[in-house]
Amino acid sequence: MSLIILTLPIFWVNKCSTPFIRTAQAMKTLHRVFGYAIVAVAIAYIIFAAPHIVAAQSHTVINAGHLVDVENGRILTGQQILVTDGHISEVGPRVAAPDGAQRIDLSDSYVMPGLIDAHTHLALQEMDGSDIDDHGSYYYASLIEDTSMRVAQGTMLARAMLEAGFVWVRDTGNNGLYGDVTLRRAIEGGWIPGPNMVTAGRMIAPFGGQFQMNPEKPDLGEPEYFYADSHTEIIRAVRENVHYGATFIKLIIDNQPYIYSVDDVRVAVEEAHDMGVKVMAHAASDEGIRNAVLGGVDSIEHGFNPSDETLELMADRGTYLVGTDFPASRLGETRYWSNVERNKRAHAIGVPMAFGSDVVYYEEGKTRGEQTIGFLFSYVDAELPNAHILRMATMHAADLLGANSGRLEAGRNADIIAMPANPLDDVSALYGVSFVMKDGHVYKEGGQFRWDIPTKLNNPRRKQPRGNMLRQR
Known part of the structure; x- marks a missing residue:
């Protein structure tokens, strides 16, 4: 022709x-x-x-000796997973693998979806007792360290999370001036290894945020917090956050004597949801939690003191509880066991629950990833089934974040981990993650982390497309 x-x-x-x-x-x-x-x-x-002229596809077949079906709480033996161009294309006893497909043998391992932490702070590391001592206070840390140093800290913490098996995290603020967005872009562009990130940017709060301010220095809480005390200011704060790269909005509801009302919350939620952005609410009191739920937020962070009536409201509305339960060694026995009792009530009532750690402190001898896994045991102490705990840290967290992850099924991102022991029998098996695949790329194999300096890089945009904040494929 x-x-x-x-x-x-x-x-x-x-x-x-x-x-x-x-x-x-x-x-x-x-x-x-x-x-x-x-x-x-x-x-x-x-x-x-x-x-x-068809671009060559990448095919990998994983032989999964023991596939952990987290949704149904069972083990499927002798399974295979076909990964094509970063996505799972088939799962079953024998997949239709094309000639030349790469093979990964995990026949002696327990294979499950990659872990997700729905509440973390990669650009915050309290360093009590260090040369520059912040006395274990995130307020002092925010005054001492600039954003560039916190991004440098986050670069190491992001790798530690990925190495421990966390393939997605939601970074929930306390990151200086958009340090979380910088980390997310660096990971997306291939500059550093780390989990995929959902980022909150600056936290939106009534004046003072979570701090007690000095009247002679009223601006010390900024830029950590975006003070917004009117509906106009709340709308501007949401828009400015999204413009600079936030993919989730965080509201501080009740850390001051004056708290956000239902109408205040609703203004933020309507503005954010119109752009396809979800909203989380830091709330501790029953009144604050209830205001946030009635205002339409997608999740309650911490939620330490809800009444049964408020938990029932959360269950009716499908509002997630992200409990962030510090261990007793850090929190104290009384508060710890109060949180455990809250977890029992929430589970019995049927509240959607997603795992979030809120790890912010340095603990000598442990990586950030190992610390994070330790936060799962408040749910063990609450006698929740191990299968439910695994769902909280995989499929439930993925649903909350809007991530195409959390399940080993066709169409999902190939976010896969493996370990020698069965986590359905004992959640502590997660400490032994020996294989990590994120988006079809292997980052850990045979217990050894691997990351080669890439030859293909990108400089991702800060603000995301309307209605597709995570740019899911």
């Missing part, structure tokens, strides 16, 4: 080989015809030749 198109201008020249062709008008016409011919050839090439 391209040959026919190329002969058209020649035919036209032969037909018009008269003195007329020497005129300027004829020459212009001839140039246009040749131009049209070139375009036609290009179109013909795309139509007829391009289908024969």
Whole structure:
């Protein structure tokens, strides 16, 4: 067909080989015809030749000796997982693997979806007793460290989380001036290894945020917090956060004597949801939790003191509880066991629950990932089934974040971990994660972390597309 198109201008020249062709008008016409011919050839090439040039697909077959079905709380033996271009394309006893597919043997391992922490702070590390001592206070840490140092800390903490098996995290603020957004972009662009991130940017709060301010220095809480005390200020705070790269909005509801009302919360939620952005609410009191739930937030963070009536409201509305239960060694026995009792009540009532740690402190001898796994045991102490705890840290957290992860099924991102022992029998098996795959790329195998300096990089945009904040494929 391209040959026919190329002969058209020649035919036209032969037909018009008269003195007329020497005129300027004829020459212009001839140039246009040749131009049209070139375009036609290009179109013909795309139509007829391009289908024969197909980008090579990447195929990996994982032999999963013991596949952990977290949804149904059971082990499926002798399974295979076919991964194609970063996604799971088939799961079953025998998948249709193309010739030349890479093979990964996990026949002696327990294979499950990658872990998700729905409440963390990768750009915050309290360093009690260090050379520059913040006395274990995130307020002092925010005054001592600039955003660049906190991003540097987050670079190491992000790797530690990925190495421990966390493939997604939701970073919930306390990161300086959009340090979490910088981390997210660096990970997305391939500059550093780490879990995929959902980022809150600056926390939106009534004046003072979570701090007690000095009247001579009232601005010390910024930029950690975005003070918003009117509906106009709340709308502006939501928009500015999203503009600078937040993919989830965080409201501080009740850390001051004056708290956000139902209407205040609703203004933020309506503005954020209109852009496809979810909203989380830091709330501890029953009144604050209830205001946030009635205002339409997607999750309650901490939620230490809800009444049964408020938990029932959360269950009715599908509002997630992200409990962030520090261990007793850090929190004290009384508060710890109060949280355990709250977890029992929430589970019995049917509140949706997603795992979130809120780890912010340094603990010598442990990585951030190991610390985070330790926060699961408040649910063990609450006598929740191990299968439910695993669901909280995989599929439930994925649903809350809006991440295409958390399940080993066709169409999901290939976010897969493995370990020698069965986590359905004992959650502490998660300490032994020996294999990590995120988005189809292997980051840990045989217990060894691996990350080569990439030769293909990107510089991702800060603000995300309307309605698709996580840019899910």
